[in-house]
Amino acid sequence: MIDTALYVQFGSTLPFQQSGMPMADLPAAATDILTWVDDQRLLVVATGTPLGAVAFRVEVTDSEPQLEKQGWDEWQEVSVRFDIGDVRLRDLDADRELLDASLVDEPGRYRVRIYATGRDSGIELQEAGDDLVERYLMHLWPESEPRPATPLMRLQ
Template sequence: MIEADLEVQPGSMLPFQQADSPLPGHFPGRIGDMLTWDESQFLLVVTTGTPLGAVGFRAEEHSAQPPMQAAGWEQCQEVSTRFESGEVLFRDLDANEMLLADSLISRPGCYRIRLYATGRDSGVELQEAGDDLVERYLMQLWPEGQERSAMPLHQLG
């Protein structure tokens, strides 16, 4: 489990990449998505609403698909991923370094990832780590036997 205030990287991104992967040559994403996956780069990107500052982030690895948690969240999206290493870390793309020692996953394999968000549309321009952060994320990860299509971003409640 990871629970931290993460500094948003340039381009309104929270990039997570398999350890020992080369610096990404391009960034995945489609307009409107908040969660994108690029298998060729083992790169998972959360696109934030704020371009600068910190956001609240929590990641939970589950042994099986957890129930949906719509209460308290405004948006949700899911993607399938496949990692060849058990180390998937938060990365600073400008400095080419890993920013957290904690991995999103405990072992390699195929995972389904569900991301919840609140405050992405709040218009808050700069929040600092340690503040009562308006923009927050909950990422749930669990092993999956067969890859499924991405679930488009949708509004909750």
């Protein structure tokens, strides 16, 4: 599990990539929260803020959790596949890992659901330790076959 403040990278992103892969190219900006680039084993979270910290929590479960509707503005899902159980937050400008913890411990196919709130707040330059307005919760669970991505869904 990951539960921390993460600093947003260039392009309002949080890029998570399987370790050992060549430096990734960021996908074109989209209105989605989640983008999966299969050949780069790259999962990109698009943030609302271009600069500063956001609250980020990751939970890996054995099966699909129920949809959480309380306290979140929007959600989205994608299917991903990692060849190893080491997937880290990357600084793509400096080509280095920024987080000691991995998203997953085991290789395989996962379904990823992310919840977000505060993406449209317009608040910038929040620091770790502040009461962070922009928050994310990511759930990952094993899946046997990939499914199409879920479009960005509003909860309110």
